[in-house]
Amino acid sequence: MRTFICAAITVLACITLQPARAASPVREQLASLADALTTARVGMITNPSGCDEQGVLDADILRREHGTNITAFFAPEHGIRGAQAPGASGSDSVDPETSIPVIAIYGKRTAPTPEQMAEIDALVFDMQDVGVRFYTFVWSMTYCMDAATSAGKPFYVVDRPNPIGGLVVEGSPNTTSGGLVGRLPDGAAFGVATRHGMTAGEFARWWNGEALGGRCDLHVIPMTDWHRADLWPANRKFVKPSPSIVSPATTLTYPGTCIFEGSNLSEGRGTEIPFEQAGAPFIKGDAWARVLNALDLPGVRFHATTFTSAGGKFRGQACGGVRIEVTDPETFRPVAMGLHMLKTAQTLYPDQVVVKSYAARLMGVENLHTRLATTTVDELVAEWQPRLEQFKKQRAKYLLYR
Template identity: 40%
Template sequence: MKKTRWLRYLSSLILFCTLTAAGAADLGLAKEKKSGPAVQTGIELLLEKPEMLKGKKVGLITNPTGVTQDLTHDVDALLAKNVNLVAVYGPEHGIRGTEQAGSVPGTYEDPKTGLPFYNLYGKTPQEISPLFRDVDVILFDIQDVGSRFYTYISTMAYAMKAAALEDKPFIVLDRPNPIGGEKVEGSVLDPAYESFVGIYPIPVRHGMTVGELAVLFNEQFLVKEIGKKADLQIVQMKGWKRDMPYDETGLAWVLPSPNMPTPDTALVYPGNCLFEGTNLSEGRGTTRPFELVGAPYIKGWEIAERMNRLNLPGVAFREAYFNPTFSKHAGINVGGLQIYVTDREKYDPIRTALAIMVELKELYPDDFAWRSDNWIDKLMGTDKVRKAIDEGASVDDIIADWQAELNAFKQLRKAYLLYH
């Protein structure tokens, strides 16, 4: 009798579990089968048709961000497809991403592949072009962060010129702009302030992918500078949209440089990198680079109170204290702010950074200072911002002064956008 009851109970339990599982599947509650990323990058699409490189000696410009969706590095992925990869070239921070800002990695033989690894950082197009003579085609695959002064787009432009001088095709394997492709903000570079952190008259936040920038550079600037265009090809992404945050791409974030640990860092970078041009730490030497800013003379509670009182859109501030392990104020306790983006659609990183500078200038007129080399002018692409802050101008007035040039660039860029 007990055995019969037990069998009935067991049958009922199995039936219940079966019906529950079926119901869950009908309601969409069953575990979904994993799909690939929403975005396919240029390297993924190139690897689907490697025959376009057949019979060619290939050079690759890349760094740690040059990976497939399964995080295989481009070098390994291309070799696995029997591509004749003969040379690899790296930007600032090096091919393996080990160097700090401004460091120049040397040329060496890669211990893993035996390939020659060359440094392009700090070299002119004329110095780069001999490095391209033994290849038939150059690939470029690096994750940019969407700011004019992040030097990878300068390396791309110089490499494009070098390729044009050597009559070698240049193929850009496109990747997302991690801070979006819609917002265009900040001052447009005045050519009088051209440097490696700003080689062309584009705004601080350009809202373009590296592929789009390559087309713009080729059509607008290379012809004027060297009398010819590069033989340029863009392997466009699939699935990327201009309003797509990086966390919706389905792609893993690989550090583009040692102080760019997350996409959130990239979002604040167009504004907070400007503190490089001041006597404040921009958070290098901490676990929150560019989210923390401070100096020994700052009382965190004073500046946090003033900044929160401004009610700037999409951002909040916390008084913060930190001790950088390297870079400015290394080993010294400093006070300042931690910047929290509360709404990335409303947040304006450049307006926010300028507002902090204006408040600091008013709070600590004898302490707040620019770097002696006027690095801020190179970052902003003009000396007008530095002079305006020194003269007590408002943030609204500073931004209004560059609006005409910014609007002109917005019109210019429309012809070179590859995605909607």
């Protein structure tokens, strides 16, 4: 018996001496957030990408492990569960999994109303951005920051990686306000570059400084495991922030291929690799790939392909086109690539390719839809360089990571 007791004590001692398992970086962020929201009624702007490294929804962690009192969800584009189509967030409802009210903030309403703000004590933004101006989530965040500032309520951002890195800044800063694809601070000469190189937390700091004069009671919960040179971290599960951003690879090409939303070419929606390929029924992929590869663009190769989309443009029709292979993310410049892709397609098929005004709005280039046929990509890039350099200097004071 004495031997058994001694052995048991030894085992218990070993168990006791084992170091406690460290919380993951995201859970450390959530613990900091929860500490700040102990007694608050919380409104949360989130979707399934607001999760920890394993894909567990942060809202569930806050409620179950910290007792955070989340009293309302605010649904951005694609809805609180990320299943709505582009341009939709669903109607006001009750979340069936939590019984928490869901209030749509994409469409007629872009932010909580004063009456809704009166029912909460703090707003929290927690979802994955993709580092591109025309991705709507950060603009929904800015509208909510405006509402929080007007109501005198604090605004928290659970910061997340920029999946395309924080070093490269590329593309034209917009000069006209595009709402949910690119607002301008009042009186500003320009907004942000197409590929802005900021995290959501840094973006919030930029909006607070440039648009709100620092009046927002802003609190960014920073990451401890991300640096500017990083892309998507290998230790994080990638949860689609929206239906067509399906993988980290999608985020690399999206800043360029989204331009096809402003044309009659398919950007690959409804296929397994949206935004990593483009085409149309009238395009011969081998000819387009040959012309694009002859440009010798850095960090990328093009492969002839065919695809049939289950949704979006040319649904059910066989499209010829190209598939994009990023060979070197560090030297790859997706914005310039997208312009080259659309221009070469227009040159090859001048009677069939249609470039719409929405392309100009997406890319922040005035009258791009009428100028692309007669202006080289190099000329377009040279035009926006002075503005881009101004933006880089402005942006520098809002950065949080090295």
